[in-house]
Amino acid sequence: MDTLLAIPRRLYDLVLAHCLAERPHEAVGFLTGRQGVVRRAVAVRNAHPDPVRRFRVDPVDALVALRPVEAGDEEWIALYHSHPDSVAYPSPRDLALAEVWQARGPAGGPAFLFIVSLASHPPDARAYRLAAGRDPAPVPYRKLDLPDGEWLDLR
Template identity: 45%
Template sequence: METAVTSGVKATLLAEAAAAHPLEACGLLLGAAGVITAAVPVRNVHPDPARHFELDPAALIAAHRAERAGGPQVLGYYHSHPTGLAEPSSTDRACASGDGRIWAFVAGGAIGWWRDAPGGFEALPLRVVAG
């Protein structure tokens, strides 16, 4: 299945990363049928938010509950690398679950799109659509 992202989501990711700098921004990628239509910022609850991230568990649970109730699908996640690259870090790779979800890594005004595949992160080409 081809994956797409709206131009609005891309703008949101870049804005959230800039606003959070020098801390890591993080959040959820929502949508349906392989199209990411929303980036929802989530509070970073990690004790060292300048170097790591942890999604607020309450927000994650609420998003999954909303999906089960007919809301948008949780297609993936995003976080920023304030001093890194727009790709999975060694920590990201070590924590990968292989669940097939999409990950967006935001750094230096760029966004890297990846799939958390069973064999590790794989680069994910995305088509940008209006929205």
């Protein structure tokens, strides 16, 4: 199976650190870049009233995080979030929310859903391709040993 998603190891590590720091709450953020290669990871606030079991992206954070996408400088690659106590597989709530993001987000929304499970040690991170009316399809990804990539923390 071909790799469809690549993320600099430094950004991958920062995403995992963000997820661990938010535990027991769900963490949430965005991955942007070009052609499946992540160039930027943005941690945003979980604005859901029940952040232990659900997430909601703060709307102001979303505007800031996705500004390069709106400007056409980057593509929205993935919405990432954590599962503090369950496996790295999209829940029905995740899929419903992803459909909303795909319909309303810039450039049609994210291509992937990136989930970090904190139920195991080390954390288990998995990516899924989302398509309307279909089950989420697992997507292989690779970590790049490159120093580039921008981290933005809006929390």
